[in-house]
Amino acid sequence: MRRRYTKAILRVSNTVILSALAVCMCAPVILTLFASFKSGQELEHNLMPILSGSEGPASWKLLPLYPTLRHYVKLLFEMPDFFTVFWNSVKITALILAGQAVVAVPAAWAFAKFNFRGKNVLLMIYIILMLMPFQVTMLPSYLVMDRIGLMNTQASVILPAIFSTLPVFIIYRGFVAIPKELLEAAQVDGAGELAVFVRIGIPLGMPGILSALVLGFLEYWNMMEQPLAFIQDKTLWPLSLYLPEIQTGQAGTALAASVVVLIPAAFVFSIGQDYLEQGIIASGIKE
Secondary structure, X not given: OHHHHHHHHHHHHHHHHHHHHHHHHHHHHXXXXXXXXXXXXXXXXXXXXXXXXXXXXXXOOOOOOOOOOHHHHHHHHOOHHHHHHHHHHHHHHHHHXXXXXXXXXXXXXXXXXXXXXXXXXXXXXXXHHHHOOHHHHHHHHHHHHHHOOOOOOOHHHHHHHHOOOHHHHHHHHHHHOOOHHHHHHHHHOOOOHHHHHHHHHHHHOHHHHHHHHHXXXXXXXXXXXXXXXXXXXXXXXXXXXXXXXXXXXXXXXXHHHHHHHHHXXXXXXXXXXXXXXXXXXXXXXXX
């Protein structure tokens, strides 16, 4: 009986702690969502000490006193530059993910299922490059892009991201989990290497592939450093660089734009959550 009570207390404690952490993590999103429906006058009154730099505390209420869609109407119908940067983000992210699928999937399959000289060394180099932050590779990437004449173009952001090592590693761990006996049976039945890769490898490794694509979308949809370093023309900027450009007097528009930016990321995460979990589990399986 005592053991049962102890387990119940632990279960309740874990639920309370996890719920509190979830609320803390979701609080900025919730505040942004509700604040985007506040009128300009209410936001100005609440944020006056922050926006004007004057003294005094800033006041804030969760629910708007007079809800309005004015900020969304202004953003979607009166600011055409928003659609320009929105489609810039869509184009950049889509091309990066398509390129990664073409490059990373065959590379991961080769690492997982073929033995060749220098394989372990090359894989170790991939892991080291994966751990390097962008600040380390920024200068070499800048010099290469400048030398081939791609600076101040979206290609200067897209091409380096296509050859990122992170999706190769994630997909590789998914391919490693495929039983060798299954592949050998297919080869005994007369299937060639390409047929085994297309008909068995890709379907069974799909959780790892999709998890890499979901992680890639979340990363490149919100990237800031790469376009800021390589693109000077603001008409080529993605959404992540557009938001800081909104002036302080446009707090409502900035909040509405933040909500719109969150929608694609939340949608992709919601539909790819299961694949993301499966890919993470597969990446943790030892050979």
